Amino acid sequence: MSDQGRKDFTDKVSEGIKPDSQKSYLEQTKETITDAGDKAANKFTPEDQKGFGQRVGDAVKNGKDEADKETQPTLVEQVQNTAGDALEAGKEALANTSEYISGAFSGAKDGANSTKK
Incomplete structure (x- = not known):
C-alpha cells in the first residue's frame, strides 16, 4: 500500500503493462505528471516518514532507475x-x-x- 499523496502501486503496475502506443495523449500526460510528483515525493520525503510498503516500493524503483542508468x-x-x-x-x-x-x-x-x- 502506498502512502497518502503517493501514486498507488497498482496504478504503476497497470500503467506499465499497457503499451504507450495504446494510451491516449491525455493518459500519457497524466502519467508523466503523476510520475514526476511521485518521484519528487520519493526523493524529498525522509525514509522515517514513509510507511514500510512505500519504503520497499521506493527502494525497488530507485534500484531499477540506477540499473537503467548503468546500462544506457x-x-x-x-x-x-x-x-x-x-x-x-x-x-x-x-x-x-x-x-x-x-x-x-x-x-x-x-x-x-x-x-x-
Whole structure:
C-alpha cells in the first residue's frame, strides 16, 4: 500500500503493462505528471516518514532507475557509436567506389587492347 499523496502501486503496475502506443495523449500526460510528483515525493520525503510498503516500493524503483542508468550509453558513447558507424559506412562506400573505378579502367584497358589486334 502506498502512502497518502503517493501514486498507488497498482496504478504503476497497470500503467506499465499497457503499451504507450495504446494510451491516449491525455493518459500519457497524466502519467508523466503523476510520475514526476511521485518521484519528487520519493526523493524529498525522509525514509522515517514513509510507511514500510512505500519504503520497499521506493527502494525497488530507485534500484531499477540506477540499473537503467548503468546500462544506457552516455551521450558521449552514443555520439562515438554513431560516428563509428558513419566511418564504417564511409569506408565501405569508398571501397565499393574504388572497386568500381578499378573495374571500369580494367575493362577499358581490355577493350582498347582488343581493338589494337
